[in-house]
Amino acid sequence: MEAGGCRYQFRIVLLGDAAVGKTSLLRRYVAGTPGAREPEPESEAAPTVGVEFYSRALQLRAGPRIKLQLWDTAGHERFRCITRSFYRNVVGVLLVFDMTNRKSFEHIQDWHQEVMATQGPDKAVFLLVGHKSDLQSTRCVSAQEAEELATSLGMAFVETSARNNSNVDLAFDTLADAIRQALQRGDIKLEEDWGGVRFIHKTQSPGPPSRKQNPGPCQC
Numbered sequence: 675m676e677a678g679g680c681r682y683q684f685r686i687v688l689l690g691d692a693a694v695g696k697t698s699l700l701r702r703y704v705a706g707t708p709g710a711r712e713p714e715p716e717s718e719a720a721p722t723v724g725v726e727f728y729s730r731a732l733q734l735r736a737g738p739r740i741k742l743q744l745w746d747t748a749g750h751e752r753f754r755c756i757t758r759s760f761y762r763n764v765v766g767v768l769l770v771f772d773m774t775n776r777k778s779f780e781h782i783q784d785w786h787q788e789v790m791a792t793q794g795p796d797k798a799v800f801l802l803v804g805h806k807s808d809l810q811s812t813r814c815v816s817a818q819e820a821e822e823l824a825t826s827l828g829m830a831f832v833e834t835s836a837r838n839n840s841n842v843d844l845a846f847d848t849l850a851d852a853i854r855q856a857l858q859r860g861d862i863k864l865e866e867d868w869g870g871v872r873f874i875h876k877t878q879s880p881g882p883p884s885r886k887q888n889p890g891p892c893q894c
């Protein structure tokens with residue numbers, strides 16, 4: 675398991691309206707793991723039911739190797755009570771909208787609010803993602819207004835496309851690095867009863883890390 679070479683595990687969730695492309699983005703990212711299979715064509719991506727799990731190891735530019743545990747959630751309202759129960763135990767959130775769907779952009783503040791209400795302020799690090807950047811001719815959210823929203827909510831903004839494989843790694847790298855920095859500053863702390871960040875002992879055999887591990891402040 676990749677955790678053999680990883681010192682930390684960050685749990686990250688993708689949130690956003692139905693059909694904005696969360697599953698396609700995540701599958702494209704996971705397919706970038708050396709040796710991984712190409713993802714199914716996105717046209718075959720069926721709507722997510724509840725929550726699905728993925729993982730990928732990542733070497734941060736400045737810091738240790740990280741295991742990302744990635745949770746893909748259903749955007750449809752009828753699954754909201756299931757997906758909501760996962761918000762508390764994440765350290766990173768990709769807030770995804772479809773740049774050809776204005777409503778999905780307008781709903782970003784609601785998604786942000788939902789997580790903040792569940793977690794309390796300063797627990798999670800967010801990244802705003804404008805997805806389907808290959809569809810420039812039908813775009814209806816400008817980069818400038820997305821940047822403004824991201825700034826007002828205290829997060830960075832990245833435009834991605836699963837179809838073109840544009841900025842997919844950049845989005846996850848940016849979020850993971852922002853989490854590392856927040857840990858280093860002490861803005862986010864490792865807590866025994868919180869699954870957002872876990873310390874993984876180098877010698878640990880594969881399997882879920884103990885809930886009792888608390889290595890103190892992050893040294894990354």
Ligand SMILES: Nc1nc2c(ncn2[C@@H]2O[C@H](COP(=O)(O)OP(=O)(O)OP(=O)(O)O)[C@@H](O)[C@H]2O)c(=O)[nH]1
Pocket residue numbers: 690691692693694695696697698699715716717718719720721722723747748749750805806807808809834835836837838
């Ligand atoms: N043009 C374009 N289409 C995309 C892209 N990513 C996803 N799609 C399409 O968008 C539709 C929805 O994609 P999904 O990945 O299932 O969206 P989702 O947000 O996971 O949907 P839910 O599971 O219902 O919440 C599919 O038809 C995809 O083919 C992209 O980068 N560019």
